[in-house]
Amino acid sequence: MAAATRRKRPAPTGTCSSCPAAAGKKRPRYQFGSIYNYEKLEVLGEGTYGVVVKARDQRTGETVAIKWIRPDDDGAGATDLRAVFREAGCLEACRGHPSIVQMKEVAADEVTGHVFIVMEFVGPSLESRLTRPFSEAETRAIMRQLLRGAEKLHGEGTVHRDIKPDNILVGPGGTLKICDLGMAAPARPAGEPYPEETVAALWYRAPELLRGARTYGAAVDMWALGCVMSELLTGAPLFEDAKTEDDVLHRAHDLEDAMEFTDLAFGDLPELSEAGREVLRGLLSFAPEKRLTAAEALSHRWFDGEDAPLSSALCPRKDRRGFISFI
CATH class of the missing domain: 3.30.200.20 (Phosphorylase Kinase; domain 1)
Incomplete structure (x- = not known):
């Protein structure tokens, strides 16, 4: 996990699906x-x-x-x-x-x-492996794993609320695992607000969060995954130069306009297929109700394509002394 600004821990009202708030289940008793x-x-x-x-x-x-x-x-x-x-x-x-x-x-x-x-113990973070743009086939292989993880989380009634490359681990053979559920919370009924004022890392924070909304759902994770997908394809965070919430929100508005009214969106990805663009646009829809769910994204025709092997793309790289660095 990367160092982050201390935030107030999520309020203990409710738990994940195996805890009291879900379906009347009792909290599991842990034998420490x-x-x-x-x-x-x-x-x-x-x-x-x-x-x-x-x-x-x-x-x-x-x-x-x-x-x-x-x-x-x-x-x-x-x-x-x-x-x-x-x-x-x-x-x-x-x-x-x-x-x-x-x-x-x-x-x-x-x-x-x-x-x-x-x-x-899995291995290094995906962030440590983002040293170059990934090919479309490599990106598809990565996103397939991440979307399956998000589908499972959301299916269990959990919103992660802090998906970013630093909270994705790379294991042997290019396996990927979503980690750090410290900010995760049970999905709340429509209209019921969360107590926290700020969740998610700035560059991966969904527009509804940037606008101060405290009623939201799993769509905030899908926006974050869209940001991750863009970063994989370009080699740089989508909102890398943004310093404030207003900066990110302004650029998110610009992105939405470009996607809706022009052909300029993702102009730095000329080789990305139309199917890939459809998935990226769907994940980065400004309106959360229009954003693709994990299941919808996985059923898109883009995922009918062949994945590239990830073992070489994500394998640990040797440092100048010849040691494998996992940190």
């Missing part, structure tokens, strides 16, 4: 493991709500990733168990899906009372 079963190896990243470290399971020798969720400012040093259960519940609901990072257990430090989420 001991954090002392793991040997810390190195820090992988620091994000909005916690720190992720690479560690070794001393019982099996397996490499894992462990997330420590920061206590709230007024938490007197104690982990907010509701935040842990919410994120763990979202991960549990998606257990077994190949495009979402897998949780192994919830572990506790019996000395400090801190609680941790232990997950599979």
Whole structure:
């Protein structure tokens, strides 16, 4: 996870589909493991709500990733168990899906009372591999995996709310997994607002969020995936130079006008097929109700095309000393 501005943690009203708010289900009771079963190896990243470290399971020798969720400012040093259960519940609901990072257990430090989420170790972030534009076939292979992950999340009643290249992990052979569900929340009924004033990274924040809306749905994730798709094809973030919400919103308006009234949209992608343009336009529709859902995008004719192998496109690159760098 990349460093990010601290935001107020999502309110604990409701949980993911395996937690109380969904279908009247009770929150799963976690049997905490001991954090002392793991040997810390190195820090992988620091994000909005916690720190992720690479560690070794001393019982099996397996490499894992462990997330420590920061206590709230007024938490007197104690982990907010509701935040842990919410994120763990979202991960549990998606257990077994190949495009979402897998949780192994919830572990506790019996000395400090801190609680941790232990997950599979995957590899580097997609952001670290965005060193060049990807071909259309490579982009299709990546987007197919990401859209399948989003389809699973949304099907379980979860909105991720922070999809970006830094929250997508690259595994062996070019497998991709959506990670960091710390900002994820259960989808709310139409018209019911979320409590948070700000969610999602600026360059991937949907227009409705930029305009201050607090009633929204899974379409905010689809906009973010459209931004990721554009970045894959061009090699640079769609709104890279934007500094403020007004900057991004103004450019999003310009993009919408270009898509609707001219042929100038995506002029820097002359080789992109018309089918690819249709998917990109659908994901980046300014109006959320017109935006493609994950299922709609996956059923588009663009995905009838052949994917390119990703093992070489996304494989770790050697640094000048000859070591493989995963960080």
